[in-house]
Amino acid sequence: MVDADAALPAAATVVLLRDADDVVLPGIEALLLRRPKRGSFAGAWVFPGGRVDAEDAGDDEDARAASAAIRETREETGLELARDDLAALSHWTPPEETSRRYRTWFFVARAPQAEVSPNPGEIEEHRWLRPADALDAHAEGDLLLFPPTWITLHALVDATSVDDALARARRAGVDRFVTQHDAAAQRFLWHGDEAYGGGPETPEGPRHRLLVSDARWSYERRGDRA
Numbered sequence: 001m002v003d004a005d006a007a008l009p010a011a012a013t014v015v016l017l018r019d020a021d022d023v024v025l026p027g028i029e030a031l032l033l034r035r036p037k038r039g040s041f042a043g044a045w046v047f048p049g050g051r052v053d054a055e056d057a058g059d060d061e062d063a064r065a066a067s068a069a070i071r072e073t074r075e076e077t078g079l080e081l082a083r084d085d086l087a088a089l090s091h092w093t094p095p096e097e098t099s100r101r102y103r104t105w106f107f108v109a110r111a112p113q114a115e116v117s118p119n120p121g122e123i124e125e126h127r128w129l130r131p132a133d134a135l136d137a138h139a140e141g142d143l144l145l146f147p148p149t150w151i152t153l154h155a156l157v158d159a160t161s162v163d164d165a166l167a168r169a170r171r172a173g174v175d176r177f178v179t180q181h182d183a184a185a186q187r188f189l190w191h192g193d194e195a196y197g198g199g200p201e202t203p204e205g206p207r208h209r210l211l212v213s214d215a216r217w218s219y220e221r222r223g224d225r226a
Contacts, residue, residue, distance in 0.1 A: 006103070008093070008101050008102060008103045009051060009052070009101075009102050009103070010051070010052040010061060010064070010065055010068075010102065010103050010104070010105070011049060011050060011051045011052060011065075011068070011102035011103070011104040011105070012049055012050070012052055012065040012066065012068040012069035012072065012104065012105045012106075012107065013046070013047045013048060013049025013050075013069060013072070013104060013105070013106055013107070014047055014048050014049060014069045014070075014072075014073050014081065014086065014106075014107045014108070014109055015030055015047050015089065015106065015107065015108040015109070015152060015156070016030065016031040016047070016048065016073070016077075016079065016109055016110075016111040017029065017030055017031075017108065017109070017110060017111060017156075017159075017162045017165055017166075018031075018110070018111045018128065018162065019161055019162050020130060026160055026161065027130055027159065027160060027161075028130065028131070028156065028159050028160075028161065028162055028164075028165055029128040029129055029130055030047070030128070030129060030130075030131055030134065030153065030156065031047070031048070031077070031111060031116065031126060031127075031128055032045040032046065032047065032126065032127050032128075032129055032134060032143070032149075033045065033046055033047070033048060033076065033077070033118065033123045033125070033126050034123065034124045034125040034126070034127075035122070035123070035124065036122070036124055040100060041146060043144055044144045044145065044146055044149075045127075045134075045143045045144060045145055045149065046146070046149055047106075047149065047152075048069075048072055048073040048076045048077050048079075049068075049069060049072050049073075049076075049104070050068065050072040050075075050076075051068070051102065052064050052065055052067075052068040053068065053071075055071075056068040056071060062088070062105070065105035065107075066083055066086055066088075066105075066107065067083075069081075069086060069105065069107050070082070070083065070086070075119055075122075076118065076119050076122055076123055077116050077117065077118060077119075077123075077126070078114070078115075078116065078117030078118075078119075079111060079112050079114055079116065079117075080112060080114075081109055081112070085109040085110065086107040086108070086109050087107060087108050087109065087166050087169040087170050088105065088106075088107055088169070088173075088174045089106040089107055089108045089152070089169050089174070089175070090105075090106040090148075090152065090174060090175040090176070090177060091103065091104070091105055091106070091174055091175070091176045091177070092104045092106065092148045092177045092179065093177065093178040093179060094179055095179045095180055095181040095188075096180075097181065104148070106148070106152060108165060108166060108169050109166075110162045110166065131153040131154070131156040131157045131159075132157050134153050135150065135153055135154060135157070138150065138217075139215050139216040139217070140215070141215065147179070147188050147210055147212075148177070150210070150217060150219075151177075151210065151219060154219055176191075177190050178190065178191060180196060180197070182195070185213075186211065186212050186213035187209050187210060187211050187212060187213075188209060188210040188212070189208065189209050190208045190209070191208065192206055192207075192208035192221070192223055193206060193207050193208040193209050194206050194207070195209070196208070205223075206222060206223025207220040207221060207222050207223065208220070208221050208223070209221075
């Protein structure tokens with residue numbers, strides 16, 4: 001699948017994971033950061049990340065995105081990562097009507113065993129949350145999540161450990177999302193959905209969409225991988 005918006009500026013983010021400290025209910029926790037109520041993603045809970053800058057070294061854009069992900073993680077959380085810590089997870093292009101558009105690489109990594117030290121100019125609060133708990137908090141209005149964050153957490157709900165999550169990411173490869181927003185139907189669409197691009201719909205046709213009409217969002221994906 002070719003990204004028609006390849007000229008957009010690039011950004012990168014890291015999903016930092018740790019194993020939940022619960023022998024009865026094993027699983028993972030993800031680090032979420034709350035942005036200030038101004039600027040990009042105002043008031044939202046996000047993963048560490050930001051724009052790919054000229055200082056981010058690499059032979060190609062994938063490598064520069066990884067460099068940016070490591071730098072942004074250090075600047076926003078005080079946590080240090082190495083390139084080998086990262087597994088590429090997904091790549092996101094926002095809808096055309098988005099005011100500030102970035103093509104964003106998502107990586108996943110095991111969190112270092114160190115205290116999070118948020119940058120007070122960029123981060124208001126941080127939490128370690130199980131993915132399912134974060135989705136519940138969003139549905140209850142306690143956390144504001146944007147679709148890429150929501151879908152990433154949704155994909156991690158069944159991970160039994162950080163090793164499991166990393167193995168799944170490396171096995172699956174990079175999942176690409178070039179987003180269309182159907183505001184009238186209160187949904188987001190991606191390649192693989194028969195309505196993507198305005199196509200006709202059938203009851204049993206292929207789906208790749210996020211329904212946001214209710215407080216508890218619903219992700220539908222069936223048919224071939226987009």
